[in-house]
Amino acid sequence: MAGTSVSGIGSNIDTQKIVQSLVDSERAPKQTQINNQTLKATTSLSSIGKIQAALDAFRGAMDNMKTTSSFSGLSGSSSDEKVASVTIGAGAAAGNFSLLVTQLATASKISTKVFSDGASSVVNSGSVPSTLSIKQGSNTFDVSVPVGATLQQVRDSINSQYANQGLSANILTDANGSRMVLTSSTTGVGSELTLAGNTGLQTGTSILATPQNAKYTVDGVVMESKNNTIADAVSGITVKLTGVSPTPSGGGAATPATISVSADTTALKSALKGFVDTYNALIKAASAETQVTTNADGSLTAGALTGDASLRSLMSSVRTELNAMGGTGQMKSLTQFGVQTDQKTGLLSINDKVFSAAALTNGADINGIFSGDSGLLSRMKSATDTFAQKTTGVFAARSASLSDSLADLKKQQDALDARMTSLQTSLSAKYTAMDSLVAKLRAQSDSIMTTLNALNNPKDS
Template identity: 35%
Template sequence: MAGITGIGSGMDIDSIVSAMVTAEKTPKQNQLNTVEKKATTQLTSLGQLKGAISTFQTALAALNSSSSFLARSVTASDAKVLTPSASQSAAAGTYQVSVSQLAVSSKVALAAVPADSTKTLSSGTLEIKVGSTTALKIDVGSGNNTLAGIRDAINKSGAGVTASIVTDDKGARLTLTSNKAGDGNDITVKATNVGTDGDSSLSLLTFNGSAGAPVATDYAGGEGDADYQAALQAFNTASGSGSSGKVIAEAKSAQLTIDGLSITRDSNSIDGAIEGVSFNLLTTGTSNLTVARDEAGVKSKVQSFVDAYNTMMGFINTQTKVTTVTDNDAPVVGALVGDSSVRALVNVVRNELVAAQDGTVKVLTNLGITTQQDGTLKVDSDKLGKAISNDYEGVAKYFTGDSGLAARLGNKLKAYTETDGILEQRTDMLQATLDKVDKQNEDLTTRMNALSERLYKQFNAMDSLVAQLTNTSNSLTSLFENMPGFVTSKE
């Protein structure tokens, strides 16, 4: 009914009804807005508090892990020679590693063929070996009887040999690279069942691992074998033109000594030579490996524990503080001021921090960790470092184990962050409050709509009555003015 104005009375019914509805609605709406704002702010703050506690729990878990104190650090005096790593089983000590030769994989270039992508090779079978092991066999036919076709077939096989084509002054060459290093793991290639088709013989690609001629004993029929004769002829032809196959890199094993003890490996990744220590060889040379307890790692985890605790306490301090702005302005009140669950949390954590325990390290102050006026912790880095160096086991006992500080604090915090825990219950209560506010807002809107409709009806009825009375008055006035002898006084 909005938009109707007083036709009969001349009143602005819309404005009157709107003002009356607003006057009725505003006090309750302000009350609901206040409740909603407070509950929303508290809900947000509790979510942030839960996140801060979870971060603190993560730091505690890292500190309580036995691996934190069992971990070993390993350093190399010359990082250009090798890069090391160590597991928990590594014994502390120093080792001299001298690398005289790196492991190298085989790389060869096969005989050159005409550098024309349209030129074909005869049909047959190409067998590629790495050492004494056959890596793959390729059947060469009309679908792949070019260098590019053979290259693609090798690369698609995933057999540990990759191929590419290099064109030099003598023609196009198929280059093969093995991913297996070590003495004796050289690439050899043999062509068998060679046909007479194609522009060049597949036998040209035969390669026995050196620049020498093919070996008759590598073929089933010996010197009388047709494939051997074809390979020999191809070799002689290629040798005469300088286009025969070549060794680019000979397969070699890594050779090194550890404290004078000789070690040979088919890889540059050395594992098992020193218990618990592995390293990757980068170049020849000498580097000293030093294995020690990971004191820096422990110190870092203790610092992370302090930082996470300070973040949590800093947030709690902000959310539970009342700040006076000016004498005339209302103070700024934190969202969690007066929250009993937060007060209980602070008390529980502080009680565990000051509780003494058995061992050479009894309290945090023994590690150079003290409590500041605002409840946060401060670390004396030098004192912490000395405590870890001088009493490594004592520091480990203080933090780790079922009775260690990390476990005790972690168990206390579980009650707040676990499913159906204290914070979740508080969150559910606040969410229930917001749901009630939403319902009351809906009810308030319904009541105000009903009030508006009722007022419009009342004012419109009054307006209609006024219109009728005005019409009656006008009719009577007109009647009297038209009666005989009736004189209207005019000024």
């Protein structure tokens, strides 16, 4: 701490050390309190942040498992991945389907007229800005073309503004010059691109590709789609068309692909293991912040959240849902599928033998346990809602309170520093005055003694 130096020249006393000792003694109780409270608040805030991150990851995994229908116990495959790929969703059922693709959905592609000066050709040679309007169905994408803008600059403007809306522009150049080609990612009939406006780019356009629908048959039923990803042709199955069905080299009818949906215990166990791993990650995160450590001297150090009521409540809510019965099948609990809880750590594991036997006869029951509005995934998510809300959740409120406490402790520290600076200045002034007084008294004493010595020792006559 900065302060006035006191040398003690007059008194031969180290008054600076005395002042520092008095200041340190005055500071110590409050400083210790601030340090302890700051350390506790900082450690708790860090631990709560880790729990929040683990809880967010846990809830995100629950949502992902619901979306991907991980526990359906089904897997989909295509006999010809060059024609179609398959993704299983909610509501899928086992079965085989014949798929014949005769046409893929395509997008619109148009070209401007050729500009003989290449990509640097000036598009707007007038004295005022112009506008290029790109139309697609009911949508219009306007591009401002400033005075002196080149073909390259117009192309860059289109890509920077509308690339995320499915439009792209490129420039093709040959011996005759350059032309701008516009392509859309929107497929299907009715998605044609046209140009309008007053730039001159709208005149002389050429159609390079006309958009068309995908055409295919499922089990002989003729169907069409505006895009190549078909989510509603068969319940619970998303089919992505990747090519036209091949025809024999010698001619004849095209060969259909077979879409198969079948039971898959390997996929089911993988999904169950994914849940177990996700659950264990949350348990491990909580344990890390509540663990009591034994030190080398035998003393114990508690974790930042040891005994924390909020964390205990969270863990209790999650375990309650884990142990609850669910589903409409014969088997309604995870323990019946070999999911075991370690009584010491709380971590889950899968007994392979028990799982294999249960999945062989009642594999579909797992989906009932996990899925649906009253399934384990939804219940786990609901049970953690009050803890995980970003602004009003239990841990968010705790974090805000601890942040406020740290801010208040910072103010207390600043006030203490200011008070100690003032105290040191005051004490330094007092000891400086004392030292000056002692110096004067010593000077007077020396003068008096000199006079007395002179009187007691008269010179010989």
